[in-house]
Amino acid sequence: MKLEQCLFGYDDGHRLLASSLPLGLETSLLTELSDLAPGTVFGQSEGYWTGFPAPSIGHYILMRTWPAPEMSRPGCVWTHALLIKPAILESIPDLSILQKLFIRPKHPLEKSRYKENIKFDPSHHSEKNIQTDIVIIRKLFESLYEMNSTTVEITTPGELDNPLFAVWSQQWPRLRRNFRFQTAVSRTPRSTGSVPFDVTAILAYRENESSTPVRVTPSWLSASILDIQKGTNSILRLFLWRYGQDVRRQRGSFRPLVEVSLLGESTSLDSAQRVTQIVTEAFPSPDDAVSLKQDLVDGVIVPSTYSTLIHFIVLDELNGEAIFPTPTPKGIVRLKNLWPKQSDEVLMLAEITADTEKPISKLVFETVINIIQTPEFWPLSSSYPSIRKCIAKIKPNFLINSASDMDDDTLLDLLPLVSANAVDLTKLITTLLKRNNQKLAKVTFNLFPDITAVHVISAINNRDSVVVDSSWLQELLLLPNLLLQIDTMSLVTRMSLLYDLASSLGWLSSAVTTNGVSPWSVALSSSSNDLPQDKTDTLYCFLVALAFTSGGDDGLHLIERFFKILHGRILNSKLSFRGRELLSQQLPDLGWIKNWDLGLRFRLAVATAYVRHKWPPNSYAELTDNEMDKVMLSNAALSISGGHAYFKAISR
Numbered sequence: 001m002k003l004e005q006c007l008f009g010y011d012d013g014h015r016l017l018a019s020s021l022p023l024g025l026e027t028s029l030l031t032e033l034s035d036l037a038p039g040t041v042f043g044q045s046e047g048y049w050t051g052f053p054a055p056s057i058g059h060y061i062l063m064r065t066w067p068a069p070e071m072s073r074p075g076c077v078w079t080h081a082l083l084i085k086p087a088i089l090e091s092i093p094d095l096s097i098l099q100k101l102f103i104r105p106k107h108p109l110e111k112s113r114y115k116e117n118i119k120f121d122p123s124h125h126s127e128k129n130i131q132t133d134i135v136i137i138r139k140l141f142e143s144l145y146e147m148n149s150t151t152v153e154i155t156t157p158g159e160l161d162n163p164l165f166a167v168w169s170q171q172w173p174r175l176r177r178n179f180r181f182q183t184a185v186s187r188t189p190r191s192t193g194s195v196p197f198d199v200t201a202i203l204a205y206r207e208n209e210s211s212t213p214v215r216v217t218p219s220w221l222s223a224s225i226l227d228i229q230k231g232t233n234s235i236l237r238l239f240l241w242r243y244g245q246d247v248r249r250q251r252g253s254f255r256p257l258v259e260v261s262l263l264g265e266s267t268s269l270d271s272a273q274r275v276t277q278i279v280t281e282a283f284p285s286p287d288d289a290v291s292l293k294q295d296l297v298d299g300v301i302v303p304s305t306y307s308t309l310i311h312f313i314v315l316d317e318l319n320g321e322a323i324f325p326t327p328t329p330k331g332i333v334r335l336k337n338l339w340p341k342q343s344d345e346v347l348m349l350a351e352i353t354a355d356t357e358k359p360i361s362k363l364v365f366e367t368v369i370n371i372i373q374t375p376e377f378w379p380l381s382s383s384y385p386s387i388r389k390c391i392a393k394i395k396p397n398f399l400i401n402s403a404s405d406m407d408d409d410t411l412l413d414l415l416p417l418v419s420a421n422a423v424d425l426t427k428l429i430t431t432l433l434k435r436n437n438q439k440l441a442k443v444t445f446n447l448f449p450d451i452t453a454v455h456v457i458s459a460i461n462n463r464d465s466v467v468v469d470s471s472w473l474q475e476l477l478l479l480p481n482l483l484l485q486i487d488t489m490s491l492v493t494r495m496s497l498l499y500d501l502a503s504s505l506g507w508l509s510s511a512v513t514t515n516g517v518s519p520w521s522v523a524l525s526s527s528s529n530d531l532p533q534d535k536t537d538t539l540y541c542f543l544v545a546l547a548f549t550s551g552g553d554d555g556l557h558l559i560e561r562f563f564k565i566l567h568g569r570i571l572n573s574k575l576s577f578r579g580r581e582l583l584s585q586q587l588p589d590l591g592w593i594k595n596w597d598l599g600l601r602f603r604l605a606v607a608t609a610y611v612r613h614k615w616p617p618n619s620y621a622e623l624t625d626n627e628m629d630k631v632m633l634s635n636a637a638l639s640i641s642g643g644h645a646y647f648k649a650i651s652r
Contacts, residue, residue, distance in 0.1 A: 001121065002117045004117050006018060008035070009079070016030070018111040019114070020116055029054070032194060033061075034050075036065070036076075037184035045157035049181070049183045051168075051180065054083070082098065097122060133162070134225060134229075136154060140160075140163055140164060144199065151202050164183060166228050172245065181200070189202060198251070219259075223261070242291065243260075246290050267305070279296065284323060293325055307335075307345035310335065311352070313360060314349065322359070326360050335367050343372075347380070350365060353365035372387075425451050426455070429448065429455045433467050441470075450487070456476050483501070483505075484515035492523040496531055496535075498524065502539065517543065518554045521555075534579075543558050543562065544559060548605055548609045549586065551612065575598075583602065617649035620633070621646075637650065
């Protein structure tokens with residue numbers, strides 16, 4: 001990455017001496033801030049730092065100012081400034097490494113180096129392992145985030161520098177790129193001129209530690225100081241960078257974010273109430289701290305008291321303080337996990353959210369009503385009669401959980417009342433599949449066609465004897481359009497089942513050809529071959545014949561996969577009789593003299609399919625690596641209309 005730079009110093013007055021970037025309207029401001037700050041006391045310090053954003057030129061300005069006693073005029077200074085793009089400033093974990101880039105001119109004529117940009121790679125600069133003054137760190141935190149004071153008292157010029165860079169590095173991107181500071185120290189408070197600095201320094205006498213009253217350090221302050229000591233990868237810093245990204249206030253959000261972070265590690269039941277209080281007071285607008293609020297309602301933060309936290313959030317919404325977003329699926333899953341271990345909390349949530357249209361409350365209620373539909377509900381809800389009545393009223397199909405104890409006639413009466421959104425269909429259908437009742441199968445397929453088909457095929461694929469010879473399979477075979485769905489066929493893992501299904505459906509019947517080759521291709525991709533050779537031939541011939549009519553990418557892949565196999569068996573007269581029959585239905589009629597040449601007819605059918613479906617010529621050329629086969633394929637392509645491109649591709 002590249003950093004722009006400029007140099008200010010004395011030349012018949014304090015002015016800009018060199019720059020790698022035009023400063024435009026910011027020249028005046030930078031000249032003012034690069035001059036000696038009024039009342040500056042250098043002492044043993046080599047200089048001081050100034051930092052502020054310059055939006056009009058799209059850079060953050062970081063300055064280092066040194067005294068220039070070699071100049072003829074008293075009070076002269078050198079100021080080297082880096083102009084840093086915000087994206088670069090935000091990408092550097094430890095901003096103290098920037099200090100290494102500042103160079104004081106050795107004599108007045110040394111200006112040329114400041115007219116070129118600086119090439120800078122943060123990865124080549126290790127983080128500075130500097131012991132920072134905890135007392136100064138504390139003063140900075142209190143000044144910035146508690147008292148909102150711009151003045152920090154120090155006893156020695158320069159002792160603010162390292163603590164300030166450490167605190168600056170801790171700040172999240174938007175906060176750090178708007179940070180305004182100057183570490184020049186004076187004996188009395190001073191005007192900061194055109195820039196309202198967030199931090200300035202004032203010289204104070206060192207206090208006698210024995211006479212200094214002991215102050216209790218707030219937990220947020222202790223955690224912030226500890227984060228500074230740990231460095232750039234601490235848990236708190238990651239928290240601040242994640243949740244500081246969309247807060248409306250910047251400095252004002254630091255302390256509440258730290259406090260929420262600490263409560264996230266607490267297991268106290270008071271933590272949930274305290275979190276909602278902090279968020280409500282610090283981020284009252286719905287579009288403020290959205291990421292933080294979302295993770296709160298999703299249980300990512302303060303997970304140990306999630307049910308209580310949701311309780312308080314719901315109450316706030318019902319009281320008209322709707323500042324939290326609705327839970328995402330992640331939050332709903334966490335809410336579901338509360339049942340039945342925290343049954344009282346879950347049932348209480350149902351009590352307070354019933355009969356409301358408030359977004360969060362409504363979502364919580366719908367979720368709770370769904371999750372309590374388990375066998376544990378009835379014994380656990382004895383103290384909540386209103387919820388029992390509610391679930392019996394809006395979820396009558398909940399009683400289907402007792403389906404295994406019901407007779408067939410009762411089930412036939414109840415099934416039409418069952419809604420797909422109101423019952424665990426997997427559990428229900430698994431129970432129903434154990435009953436070989438044709439009426440029950442017909443009604444179930446009519447009500448829940450897709451999921452029933454999936455379970456029937458899954459059971460057959462797993463060789464569940466209860467289903468294999470039952471009315472369920474017979475009913476499914478009467479519904480080929482349902483069976484030949486990709487989601488259903490993708491459950492097949494045995495080629496023997498594919499063979500049986502194709503045979504039962506009449507091989508190349510109208511229903512099979514209408515649904516095309518894709519369902520079979522999907523099933524084949526995950527199926528192992530447990531067929532004898534003759535049936536393998538038959539299945540392959542069926543799939544290739546279907547590919548001829550269906551086309552598409554799946555059809556092409558099947559031709560590419562099986563051409564060489566089938567062509568070889570045809571030429572060696574080893575193809576099964578049933579396979580020949582199926583394949584012949586889709587092969588061209590060459591008349592009684594040539595129809596005996598099944599290999600020729602097969603090659604012509606393949607070439608014709610490539611032309612008809614506009615499959616790529618390079619695929620045709622790669623169907624076989626056998627030179628004799630290639631010659632025969634090229635002849636086939638040459639002998640059909642539109643086949644020249646394929647002849648050309650395979651003849652290269």
